[in-house]
Amino acid sequence: MKPGAFRYHRPATLDAALGLLAEHGDAAKAIAGGQSLVPMMNLRLAQPAELVDLGDVAGLESIRMVDGMLEVGARVRHQTVADDELVRRHCPLLGEAASGIGHYAIRQRGTLGGSLAHADPAAQLPLVAVTLGAEIEIASARGRRRVAASDFFVSVMTTALEPDELIVAVRFPVAAAQEGQAYRHFNRRIGDYAIVSVAASVRLRDGRVEHLRLGVGAVEPVPLLLGQLAAEKTGRSADAAWIADVAMAARAAIQPDDDERIPALYRRELTETMVARALSAAIERAGKRP
Ligand SMILES: Cc1cc2nc3c(=O)[nH]c(=O)nc-3n(C[C@H](O)[C@H](O)[C@H](O)COP(=O)(O)OP(=O)(O)OC[C@H]3O[C@@H](n4cnc5c(N)ncnc54)[C@H](O)[C@@H]3O)c2cc1C
Structure with a gap:
């Protein structure tokens, strides 16, 4: 597969890159690592006439x-x-x-x-x-x-x-003292995109959950922050019963689509499992962050 024809620009400054985007509007696209855009161009899912390479733009790397x-x-x-x-x-x-x-x-x-x-x-x-x-x-x-x-x-x-x-x-x-964070996902092969992914951040005080942030990816069109669920589940002991309770609540809170390869029920079950794993790891790490 080959991309359509395009003009290649390699500006050295942010202002120059922004100038090119302003000049060409919808016809232009930035390219950074190319790991998503190049496959899309090769499949002709993206056909920018002007490609603005950010590779030399200073000031975006710190x-x-x-x-x-x-x-x-x-x-x-x-x-x-x-x-x-x-x-x-x-x-x-x-x-x-x-x-x-x-x-x-x-x-x-x-x-x-x-x-x-x-x-x-x-x-x-x-x-x-x-x-x-x-x-x-x-x-x-x-x-x-x-x-x-x-x-x-x-x-x-x-x-x-x-x-x-x-x-x-x-x-x-930034993570505070007594705040543990963990990311867990499930995919069939290493390197594939996740079927379900979970990000968790748990802050403890005297063994209780003082603050929780919980997100689930790959189940809906955008990453899902379970903010209300997190607010309802704070203040309790960070034990196995709490982890199981939050994991079950997360399973119920998501609305995955049924697709022919991955039924919604499978994503719900995976969410429960991945949330439990992420919370266990986050709690263990919180204890190691004085
Ligand atoms: C085999 C394979 C497996 C992969 N697996 C995963 C995975 O498991 N998880 C995962 O998250 N990703 C995965 N990726 C995608 C990879 O992480 C990409 O690096 C990422 O999605 C895009 O980053 P990029 O810098 O390569 O962007 P590019 O491909 O250069 O650009 C992607 C899009 O972002 C825009 N863009 C780039 N930089 C900017 C900017 N600074 N401001 C505004 N727009 C910008 C471009 O115009 C384009 O629309 C995989 C890719 C491949 C090829």
């Missing part, structure tokens, strides 16, 4: 603390996120999720910004962003704006981005 949040640049690659010490210390959920994306070669090319903009419902990083309540920083030639991850994902492969906009960075809240 991982740093800003205003008490962990800021990750849009062009940071999945493997860099997985290996980074700041990520590991302040946002372990992000590192754990990134380490399970596709295969090593894909993680060496794919980027945070590309994953969020592509907005696959089964992708790891959109689920982490929604679960933790990350903020997405967006730029265009018209200016900058910040969008909450929960407002960014609109539907399958559809986001709040306008054609002339780029993601420049994502800010993640």
Whole structure:
């Protein structure tokens, strides 16, 4: 399979990239790691006439603390996120999720910004962003704006981005003391997209759950934050009965579609199992974070 004809641009600055997007509008597309866009172009599911390569754009590659949040640049690659010490210390959920994306070669090319903009419902990083309540920083030639991850994902492969906009960075809240985080997913083969994925963050105080954030991916068109369920289940002892109760409630809270390969009931059962596994791991880790 081969892509349609396109003109290739390789701007060196963000302003130049934004200028090209403003000039060409719907006809242009940014390319970062190319791990989603190139297959789509080869299948002619995407046919941009102007391809704007972000590979040389400076300033999108840092991982740093800003205003008490962990800021990750849009062009940071999945493997860099997985290996980074700041990520590991302040946002372990992000590192754990990134380490399970596709295969090593894909993680060496794919980027945070590309994953969020592509907005696959089964992708790891959109689920982490929604679960933790990350903020997405967006730029265009018209200016900058910040969008909450929960407002960014609109539907399958559809986001709040306008054609002339780029993601420049994502800010993640950092994990507190006694807060444990865990990501778990199920797929049939290593490297495949998840059939169900779960992200959990549990903060403990004196053995009780003081704060819970729980997200489920791959079951609905956008990553699902189970906010009401989490609020209802806080304040109780973080024991096996609590884990089983939350897992059953999560199973009931999702509305997966029946598809001919994967019945909705199967996704519900997997959700219950994956939530229980993620919560167990998160609670164990919370105890190790004084
Ligand atoms: C075999 C295979 C297995 C995979 N498995 C997984 C998996 O298990 N989990 C998973 O999450 N992903 C998986 N992926 C996808 C991979 O993670 C991609 O890296 C990711 O989806 C897109 O990142 P990218 O940088 O490659 O983006 P690109 O492919 O370059 O671009 C994707 C989209 O994002 C847009 N874009 C890129 N950067 C920006 C930006 N800064 N601002 C605005 N728009 C931007 C592009 O215009 C395009 O629409 C897999 C891919 C392959 C080929």
